[in-house]
Every structure is written in C-alpha cells, then in structure tokens.
Amino acid sequence: MDMYFWASAMLLGMAAGVGLVVFLLIWRPTRKLLSLNASLLAARPFFLRCLFLLLLLGAISTVIGESFSQHENFMEYFWEAADNLQGPVLIVSLYLLGFAVLMTVLTAVLGRHRDQ
Numbered sequence: 456m457d458m459y460f461w462a463s464a465m466l467l468g469m470a471a472g473v474g475l476v477v478f479l480l481i482w483r484p485t486r487k488l489l490s491l492n493a494s495l496l497a498a499r500p501f502f503l504r505c506l507f508l509l510l511l512l513g514a515i516s517t518v519i520g521e522s523f524s525q526h527e528n529f530m531e532y533f534w535e536a537a538d539n540l541q542g543p544v545l546i547v548s549l550y551l552l553g554f555a556v557l558m559t560v561l562t563a564v565l566g567r568h569r570d571q
Contacts, residue, residue, distance in 0.1 A: 459523055462532035466518050469536060470543040474514035477547050478507050488558060492565045506554060513550050517542035 485506065489499040521539050526532055 458526070458529055458532055461529070462523050462536055463521070465533065466521060466536040466539055467515065469540055470514045470518045471511060473540065473543045474510040474512075474547055477551060478510050481551070485558070488562065492561055509550050509554075510547055513546045514543035517546050 482503065486499060486503060489502055518539060523532060523535055526535070
C-alpha cells in the first residue's frame with residue numbers, strides 16, 4: 456500500500472482520537488449532571504450516546520476528503536496530517552461549547568423547577 460493511504464488512515468485515526476479523548480474526559484461529570492436533571496431513566500444513556508456520536512462523527516467529518524501532496528518520506532505525511540487536525544479540534548470545541556450551554560440552561564431551568 457502506498458504512503459497516501461497510510462497518511463489518510465492516520466489522519467482519520469487522529470481525528471477520531473480527538474473526539475474520543477474529549478468524550479472520555481467529560482463522560483463522568485456529564486453522567487452525574489444528567490442523572491441529577493433527567494427524570495427518565497433512559498435519558499442519561501441516550502444523551503451520552505448522542506454526545507459521543509456528535510463528537511466522534513463531527514471530528515471525522517472534517518477530515519473526509521482531505522488531500523495530501525506527494526512527499527518522499529512518511530514523516531512529511533505525518534506533519535501534514537497534524538496540520539489538518541485544526542478542523543476536528545475546532546468542530547469538537549464548538550460542539551462541546553454548545554453542549555455546555557445546553558446543559559447550563561437545563562440545569563438552571565430544572566433546578567429552579569425542583570426548588571418550587
């Protein structure tokens with residue numbers, strides 16, 4: 456197989472890794488927050504799975520179709536793939552920001568509802 460295939464596979468793996476690492480870092484606190492806010496038992500796994508798919512597929516979707524220029528050795532492909540990771544990191548950051556805003560609003564609204 457040629458180096459272009461391996462560089463594309465490496466970029467896809469690194470993008471998936473970005474989404475997976477962010478999800479693993481926020482999984483436990485998000486699970487606790489959802490268990491406090493969700494009155495339905497099935498809501499917590501549903502929202503966690505949706506967040507996981509959103510982060511993973513959002514990160515992967517930004518690298519689909521990326522092209523590489525021809526290089527002589529594999530490390531040049533690696534550095535070009537690292538340059539292409541800006542898109543996945545940006546998308547994961549924006550999705551995480553939106554999710555944090557949504558969780559803040561839900562916590563404020565449902566917390567106020569419980570206090571009454």
